[in-house]
Amino acid sequence: MLVLGIESTCDEASAAVVQDGTRILSNVIASQTDLHKNFGGVFPEMASRRHVEILLPVIDQAMQQAGCNFQDLALIAVAQKPGLMGSLLVGLNTAKSLSFAWNIPYVGVNHVQAHLYAAMMPSPPVFPAIGLVVSGGHTLLCTMQDILDCKIIGSTLDDAIGEAFDKTASVLNLPYPGGPEIEKLALNGNINAFTINPPKPLKNPFDFTFSGLKTKILYFAKGNNANRNSPLTIDEPEKKHLAAAFQHAAFKQVIDKTLLACQKTGYKNLYTGGGVTNSKTLKNMFAESMPPEISFYYPSSGLSLDNGAMIAGLGYHVYQKKHGSDPYDLEALPTGNQFVFS
Numbered sequence: 001m002l003v004l005g006i007e008s009t010c011d012e013a014s015a016a017v018v019q020d021g022t023r024i025l026s027n028v029i030a031s032q033t034d035l036h037k038n039f040g041g042v043f044p045e046m047a048s049r050r051h052v053e054i055l056l057p058v059i060d061q062a063m064q065q066a067g068c069n070f071q072d073l074a075l076i077a078v079a080q081k082p083g084l085m086g087s088l089l090v091g092l093n094t095a096k097s098l099s100f101a102w103n104i105p106y107v108g109v110n111h112v113q114a115h116l117y118a119a120m121m122p123s124p125p126v127f128p129a130i131g132l133v134v135s136g137g138h139t140l141l142c143t144m145q146d147i148l149d150c151k152i153i154g155s156t157l158d159d160a161i162g163e164a165f166d167k168t169a170s171v172l173n174l175p176y177p178g179g180p181e182i183e184k185l186a187l188n189g190n191i192n193a194f195t196i197n198p199p200k201p202l203k204n205p206f207d208f209t210f211s212g213l214k215t216k217i218l219y220f221a222k223g224n225n226a227n228r229n230s231p232l233t234i235d236e237p238e239k240k241h242l243a244a245a246f247q248h249a250a251f252k253q254v255i256d257k258t259l260l261a262c263q264k265t266g267y268k269n270l271y272t273g274g275g276v277t278n279s280k281t282l283k284n285m286f287a288e289s290m291p292p293e294i295s296f297y298y299p300s301s302g303l304s305l306d307n308g309a310m311i312a313g314l315g316y317h318v319y320q321k322k323h324g325s326d327p328y329d330l331e332a333l334p335t336g337n338q339f340v341f342s
């Protein structure tokens with residue numbers, strides 16, 4: 001069963017053709033990084049306008065690379081929630097139009113859940129499991145009894161971790177997206193050059209918080225009570241140390257809470273997903289702190305950041321469960337329902 005996956009929740013336009021939920025025949029990703037670089041983050045209106053121009057050519061390319069045409073497709077899957085409203089609407093309406101024109105069923109899928117599915121594509125998943133999503137827009141922990149049976153047990157109370165990386169990078173005068181830039185800069189940094197205490201205990205131990213850490217870095221970089229536009233007061237070597245200390249503190253929080261979730265539930269499988277799992281440093285830190293009885297799965301190269309393959313893959317399972325197409329009045333959901341995995 002060939003599924004066309006369409007992803008346009010934020011600033012990546014992507015389309016992929018995936019067979020039976022696992023075999024990736026193509027996965028074309030058109031990044032808009034150049035467009036948003038000067039703004040230090042995604043400019044929503046520009047993102048959706050670019051999607052309008054680029055999405056159909058991206059779909060064309062994905063079909064060509066997979067060597068198929070629309071008669072070979074059994075289903076269209078599209079990221080319907082959560083994300084930027086304008087960006088979501090372009091993808092969803094494209095999927096509906098193609099579904100109508102080609103007479104092929106379509107289903108909307110949850111983008112956050114698809115990030116976790118990305119780690120399940122190479123081999124059949126094992127449950128029960130803990131799921132950890134660390135991306136530019138989301139940071140959450142969930143328990144998973146099956147691919148589509150997930151329950152959120154904690155999430156960020158303020159910034160998403162990727163957002164904290166992007167904002168901290170901007171404070172350090174590094175380009176967007178900040179995560180990879182901070183990782184590069186931190187390579188020769190000393191994590192102990194700055195003292196950063198762990199966040200105060202939260203009511204729900206599985207919730208996250210990154211805003212205090214972000215402010216701490218701002219003050220170290222620009223002086224107490226400085227704002228984002230104040231000049232840097234640290235030199236280049238200190239910048240490296242600060243990047244390293246920030247990265248370490250952010251990842252330590254994620255790892256500590258994830259291991260606590262594994263410990264409390266007794267679950268031995270851990271699936272991770274989202275753009276921040278692109279970080280080699282995060283994978284190394286996880287590997288160092290993981291008890292040997294826990295099996296750790298993360299997305300393979302190219303599947304961490306937003307992509308159409310994870311949408312097509314999860315869409316295959318959503319369709320099996322629903323036994324049918326979504327109606328054409330299905331709405332795009334920017335926020336709110338991201339915690340309802342359906």
Ligand code: KG4
Pocket residue numbers: 010134135136137138161162163165166177178179180183274275276277278279280304305306
């Ligand atoms: O999953 P994603 O493509 O988009 C959302 O769904 O939000 O994640 C993008 C995020 C950005 O915030 C980016 O800075 C972060 O992933 N990221 C990283 C790294 N590579 C990407 N964060 C830390 N270290 C990295 N190496």
Ligand code: ZN
Pocket residue numbers: 111115135136274275305306
């Ligand atoms: Zn994402």
